[in-house]
Amino acid sequence: MLHALRIGHARTTASLSLVFFACPVLCTVAGAEISTDQPGAVIWFPKVVHDADRDTILQVSNTTGGRISLLCLYVNGAPNPLTGEPLWQVIDFQIALTRQQPTVWVASAGLGPRPSDGRPEDLHPGLVPPLAEGFLGELRCVVIDEGEVPSSRNALVGEATIIERTSGAVQKYPAFTLRSVGVNNRDNVLALDDREYSSCPRILVLNHFYDQAPDPATASPVSTTVTFVPCSADFDRAIPTTTNLLFDTFNEFEQRLSASFEVTCFADLPLTWIDSRADPTRSVFHFAMQGTIVGQTRIRPVPTRSIKPGSGVILVAEESRGRGRTTALKPHFVGGALQGDVIILPSAF
Amino acid sequence: MSSMTATKFIRALWGLALGVATLGGPTTAANATIGSDASGAILIFPKVVVDTSGVLFGRPTDTEIQITNTSNSIVGVRCYWVNATGHCSNAPNIACTPETASSRCPTGGRCVESWTETDFRFRLTKRQPISFNAADGLTTFPLSGGAQGPGGQTNADSSIPPVPDDPFIGELKCVQVNPDDFRPTIGFNPANNAAGDLAGHATIVSAPRLGGDVDARKYNAITLKSTTVNNQDDTLVLGGPDAEYDGCPNVWILNHFFDGAIIQSHFSGGSPTLSQTATTDITVVPCSEDFLLQENNLGGATLQFLIFNEFEQRFSSSTRFTCFREVQLSDIDTRPGTFDNAFSIFSVAVQGTLSGQTRIRSVQQADRANGILVVAERLLTRRDDGGVVNSSAENVHFTGSRDRSDFIVLSPNN
Structure with missing residues (x-):
C-alpha cells in the first residue's frame, strides 16, 4: 500500500511513526546536553590562540549570588615541531569570582598576582599565567569549592574573542557549558553522562558555506576552518583522547557525500583538509565538488581503540570572507552522547 | 492509494500521535527553554538589516540567511519578515533610525517606528540547506522546476520574497509546519524528542562601496523547541500551562x-x-x-x-x-x-x-x-x-x- 504514496509522504509517515512509537522511550532520556546558552559548572573554550598575528580575549562571568572558585586548565594542542603531533601541554591555575562578578583577560598577558587597578585584593580574581607565543589550544574551567573539589554550582558563562592584528578581524564565540545535573560525587572524575554533568552531543550539525563558494552578498570566496576537541580528557595521567569522526554532508540538492577523520587531543584545520590536503578542489567540502553554496554537514563521533568511556567532541568553526575577515560559527547539536565521556582532573598531592 | 488518501492517512496518524501525547500530559513542556545550539520548531532571527546603498549604516549592508532541515523528512515552513524600519514623521518615504533622524529627516521631523509583516512559505527536503540574501530573497529553489532530490522530494510551491524595504531593519520568524497542509506541527526527528527540525544562521555583511575589506558578524537563529503537545491551530503557545513550544527565558x-x-x-x-x-x-x-x-x-x-x-x-x-x-x-x-x-x-x-x-x-x-x-x-x-x-x-x-x-x-x- 505504501508503494503508492509519494516519497515525501512516505518519509513523513515513517518519521511520524517513529516519533509516535519512539518518544515514550526517547523522551524520558531527554538530557541536559552541552550548551552555549545557559550557565554551567564547567566552562569550555575550545579554541584559544596566541601567535604572531592572533590573540584571544577571554571573558568569564559568575552568574550567581555567591562567591565561587575555579580550577582552569590551558591545554596547548599546537603541533609539535618535531613530530607534528599535538603537544598536549597542560597548565592549570585557580581564580575566584565574587557574586555576579565578570572578569576578562588577554591570553598573551593573563592577570597579574596583584590587582593593577587599585581594587581590593578580595576583588581580584587571581593569577592567570600569560601564554607564550605559539599557543593554540583550549581552556577548561571547573567550579570548585573551598576544599578544591568539584562543585555542582551552575554559575559560569563566558566568551572568547580572537583578534587578528593584521586585518583587525574579530571573531567571537560563546563558551560551551556543562551543567551539573544530578548528584555530584565531588571526586576528580567528572562524568559527562547526564547524571553528573551534561553529556556531549551525539551529532553535531554544521550549517556552512562550501569552501570557496562565493559569498552571496559580496561574491568574495568563503572558506571555513574547524576546531575539534574531544570531550574526554585524562589530565591526571596526561593521556590525550582519540576520537574518530564520521561526516555526512548534504548539498542544496539533497545529495549526500561522506568522509571521516581522526582527532587526537586537538585539531584545527581547514574544512577541506578533512578529506583532501593535497588538492582541496577534490574535497567533498569544496564548492567545485558540490556545486551549491551551502551545505549541512552532520558529524558523528564514534568510539575508537584508545578510549574506554566515550567519544564525544565539541566544535567551533570560523568563516573567512575576503581578506581574512572572519566570523565564528557555532554548530547545532542533536541529542546527548550515547556513551558518557569523562574528564579526569589532576589529583591533589 | 491516491495522494489525497495518503494525506488523510498521515493526518489520522497525526491525530493518534497527538492524542496519545496529550493523554500523557505536557510533562516534557515543564521547564523547556529556548536555545541557539539545537534545532527547533520555531526559528527566530531577531536582527535582519538591509541597506544596499549604505545611507543608514554608512556601508552597504545585507544579511545572509541560512536555514536547514536537520531531519530525514520533508518539512514545511511558514515565515514572516517583520519590518520595523523607521520613517521620518514629515517625510514618510525617508527611512531613518533614532540616531540618524536629525540628519535624515527634514527640520522638525522625528523617526517613527513601523511594524508590518510579509509572510511566505516553502518546503525543505530531507537534510536540505538553503541560503539567501535578505535583499534578494530566493525565488528559485534548488529542487524546483522539475528537479528532484535523490528521494523524489521537491521544493514545490516554495518562494522567499526579498525584504519589503531597502533600507530594512527588522526580524524574521519561521514556524515548522506540516508540508502537506502547512499547519503547525511537532518535529519529525525522535533523536531530539521531536523538538523540531529547523536550524539557521544570520550573517550581517557590510562592505565598502569600492571593494576592500568585508566586515561580517554571525549569530545563530534562536530556536524554540516544540513539546509533544500541539493542537495544530494558528495560535502558538510558548511556555506556561499547555505549552506547545518552549517558553522564553x-x-x-x-x-x-x-x-x-x-x-x-x-x-x-x-x-x-x-x-x-x-x-x-x-x-x-x-x-x-x-x-x-x-x-x-x-x-x-x-x-x-x-x-x-x-x-x-x-x-x-x-x-x-x-x-x-x-x-x-x-x-x-x-x-x-x-x-x-x-x-x-x-x-x-x-x-x-x-x-x-x-x-x-x-x-x-x-x-x-x-x-x-x-x-x-x-x-x-x-x-x-x-x-x-x-x-x-x-x-x-x-x-x-x-x-x-x-x-x-x-x-x-x-
Whole structure:
C-alpha cells in the first residue's frame, strides 16, 4: 500500500511513526546536553590562540549570588615541531569570582598576582599565567569549592574573542557549558553522562558555506576552518583522547557525500583538509565538488581503540570572507552522547 | 492509494500521535527553554538589516540567511519578515533610525517606528540547506522546476520574497509546519524528542562601496523547541500551562565590555601592540506577536537592566520597547547619539572596569509572560588605523523560565 504514496509522504509517515512509537522511550532520556546558552559548572573554550598575528580575549562571568572558585586548565594542542603531533601541554591555575562578578583577560598577558587597578585584593580574581607565543589550544574551567573539589554550582558563562592584528578581524564565540545535573560525587572524575554533568552531543550539525563558494552578498570566496576537541580528557595521567569522526554532508540538492577523520587531543584545520590536503578542489567540502553554496554537514563521533568511556567532541568553526575577515560559527547539536565521556582532573598531592 | 488518501492517512496518524501525547500530559513542556545550539520548531532571527546603498549604516549592508532541515523528512515552513524600519514623521518615504533622524529627516521631523509583516512559505527536503540574501530573497529553489532530490522530494510551491524595504531593519520568524497542509506541527526527528527540525544562521555583511575589506558578524537563529503537545491551530503557545513550544527565558545575561573601554591585546614584552575601543549594541524583539490582526498588540514590554562591574558594584536602568529595539548600551539611559554617552552607566568612564555583566528582564503582564529575545553585537574600533570598525555578533546567555505563556498568532493558512 505504501508503494503508492509519494516519497515525501512516505518519509513523513515513517518519521511520524517513529516519533509516535519512539518518544515514550526517547523522551524520558531527554538530557541536559552541552550548551552555549545557559550557565554551567564547567566552562569550555575550545579554541584559544596566541601567535604572531592572533590573540584571544577571554571573558568569564559568575552568574550567581555567591562567591565561587575555579580550577582552569590551558591545554596547548599546537603541533609539535618535531613530530607534528599535538603537544598536549597542560597548565592549570585557580581564580575566584565574587557574586555576579565578570572578569576578562588577554591570553598573551593573563592577570597579574596583584590587582593593577587599585581594587581590593578580595576583588581580584587571581593569577592567570600569560601564554607564550605559539599557543593554540583550549581552556577548561571547573567550579570548585573551598576544599578544591568539584562543585555542582551552575554559575559560569563566558566568551572568547580572537583578534587578528593584521586585518583587525574579530571573531567571537560563546563558551560551551556543562551543567551539573544530578548528584555530584565531588571526586576528580567528572562524568559527562547526564547524571553528573551534561553529556556531549551525539551529532553535531554544521550549517556552512562550501569552501570557496562565493559569498552571496559580496561574491568574495568563503572558506571555513574547524576546531575539534574531544570531550574526554585524562589530565591526571596526561593521556590525550582519540576520537574518530564520521561526516555526512548534504548539498542544496539533497545529495549526500561522506568522509571521516581522526582527532587526537586537538585539531584545527581547514574544512577541506578533512578529506583532501593535497588538492582541496577534490574535497567533498569544496564548492567545485558540490556545486551549491551551502551545505549541512552532520558529524558523528564514534568510539575508537584508545578510549574506554566515550567519544564525544565539541566544535567551533570560523568563516573567512575576503581578506581574512572572519566570523565564528557555532554548530547545532542533536541529542546527548550515547556513551558518557569523562574528564579526569589532576589529583591533589 | 491516491495522494489525497495518503494525506488523510498521515493526518489520522497525526491525530493518534497527538492524542496519545496529550493523554500523557505536557510533562516534557515543564521547564523547556529556548536555545541557539539545537534545532527547533520555531526559528527566530531577531536582527535582519538591509541597506544596499549604505545611507543608514554608512556601508552597504545585507544579511545572509541560512536555514536547514536537520531531519530525514520533508518539512514545511511558514515565515514572516517583520519590518520595523523607521520613517521620518514629515517625510514618510525617508527611512531613518533614532540616531540618524536629525540628519535624515527634514527640520522638525522625528523617526517613527513601523511594524508590518510579509509572510511566505516553502518546503525543505530531507537534510536540505538553503541560503539567501535578505535583499534578494530566493525565488528559485534548488529542487524546483522539475528537479528532484535523490528521494523524489521537491521544493514545490516554495518562494522567499526579498525584504519589503531597502533600507530594512527588522526580524524574521519561521514556524515548522506540516508540508502537506502547512499547519503547525511537532518535529519529525525522535533523536531530539521531536523538538523540531529547523536550524539557521544570520550573517550581517557590510562592505565598502569600492571593494576592500568585508566586515561580517554571525549569530545563530534562536530556536524554540516544540513539546509533544500541539493542537495544530494558528495560535502558538510558548511556555506556561499547555505549552506547545518552549517558553522564553526569564533573565538574559549579557557579558560585555563597557562602552568606550579600551581593549589592549597582542602583548609583547609586557606591552600591548594593538588597542581598540569597544561598544556594544543589543537588539530586542518580543516573543509574542500577532500576525493575524497585523498589529503590534501583543509585543512590547518594560525592560529592566541590572549591571554589575568587576568590583561587584550594582547599577540599574530601564527602558520600554514596543515591537523591535536596536540600541547601543550607552543609549539605554542617555539620549540617542554619542554626545552624552560618557554619562551612561554602561560607559567605562562611569564604571571604571573593562567588563560587566548585565542582566535583562522584561516585566511580565497579568495575561502573558511578555518574554523577549536578545542578540548582541560588539563593535571594536581600531585606534591606530583611522577608526576601522570590526564587529562580531553573539547569542546572549539566559537563565530561568516563566510560568505564564507567550503567544504567536499566525496569519490565516490559506
